[in-house]
Amino acid sequence: GENVEQHPSTLSVQEGDSAVIKCTYSDSASNYFPWYKQELGKRPQLIIDIRSNVGEKKDQRIAVTLNKTAKHFSLHITETQPEDSAVYFCAARKTALIFGKGTTLSVSS
Amino acid sequence: DTAVSQTPKYLVTQMGNDKSIKCEQNLGHDTMYWYKQDSKKFLKIMFSYNNKELIINETVPNRFSPKSPDKAHLNLHINSLELGDSAVYFCATATGKTQYFGPGTRLLVL
Numbered sequence: 498g499e500n501v502e503q504h505p506s507t508l509s510v511q512e513g514d515s516a517v518i519k520c521t522y523s524d525s526a527s528n529y530f531p532w533y534k535q536e537l538g539k540r541p542q543l544i545i546d547i548r549s550n551v552g553e554k555k556d557q558r559i560a561v562t563l564n565k566t567a568k569h570f571s572l573h574i575t576e577t578q579p580e581d582s583a584v585y586f587c588a589a590r591k592t593a594l595i596f597g598k599g600t601t602l603s604v605s606s
Numbered sequence: 607d608t609a610v611s612q613t614p615k616y617l618v619t620q621m622g623n624d625k626s627i628k629c630e631q632n633l634g635h636d637t638m639y640w641y642k643q644d645s646k647k648f649l650k651i652m653f654s655y656n657n658k659e660l661i662i663n664e665t666v667p668n669r670f671s672p673k674s675p676d677k678a679h680l681n682l683h684i685n686s687l688e689l690g691d692s693a694v695y696f697c698a699t700a701t702g703k704t705q706y707f708g709p710g711t712r713l714l715v716l
Contacts, residue, residue: 598646
C-alpha cells in the first residue's frame with residue numbers, strides 16, 4: 498500500500514521567513530496530493546492541493562510543487578506569520594488519503 | 607462548520623465498555639471515512655464507505671464496526687474498549703478527491 502514520509506517533524510522559523518515541508522510517497526499510482534493544516538484542538542483543514550498532471554500550484558503565500566518522477570512533493574510558505582503556527586500534514590491518494598506524520602510549524606514574532 | 611458533524615464531541619468511558627460515535631454530513635457526498643488520530647498526531651485511515659458500501663477496511667481490530675444506515679450517516683461502534691483506543695476519531699467525507707473532516711470525537715478510555 499501507499500506510504501507517505503514527511504520531513505521535518507518540527508520546524509521553527511522567525512516571522513517573515515519562509516518555511517518548506519517535504520514529503521515522499523511510494524505508490525506511483527497516487528494521483529492527488531493535498532496539504533492540511535491542523536490547529537490545536539481543531540479538525541484538519543485543506544489549504545492547498547495538487548493533482549498529478551500539474552507540477553506547481555500557488556495560492557497567495559502558499560505553494561506546492563510535485564515531482565512525479567522522484568515521487569516527492571513540497572509545501573512552501575512565504576512571509577510566515579504567527580497564525581501559520583500549526584501542524585501541517587501532507588497526504589497522497591489513490592483510493593483514500595494516506596497521511597504523513599505531520600510537521601509542527603512554529604512561527605515566532 | 608455543520609456540513610460534517612460528529613456526536614459526541616467528548617467521550618470518557620471505562621475499559622470494557624461498548625460505545626458508538628455518530629457522523630452526519632449534509633454535503634451530499636458519496637464517500638465517508640473514519641480516521642483515528644493518536645497522541646502523536648498521526649492520522650490513520652480506518653474505514654471508507656461509498657454509497658453505504660464498505661470500500662476500505664484497514665487493519666483495525668474487529669472490535670470496531672462501522673455502519674452506514676444511509677449516504678448521509680456513518681457511525682462507528684466500538685466493543686470492549688481498551689486503553690489504546692484513546693484517541694481523536696475523525697469522520698470525513700469526499701466528493702471526487704477533495705476530503706473534508708468533521709470536528710472530531712475525543713475518546714478517553716480509563
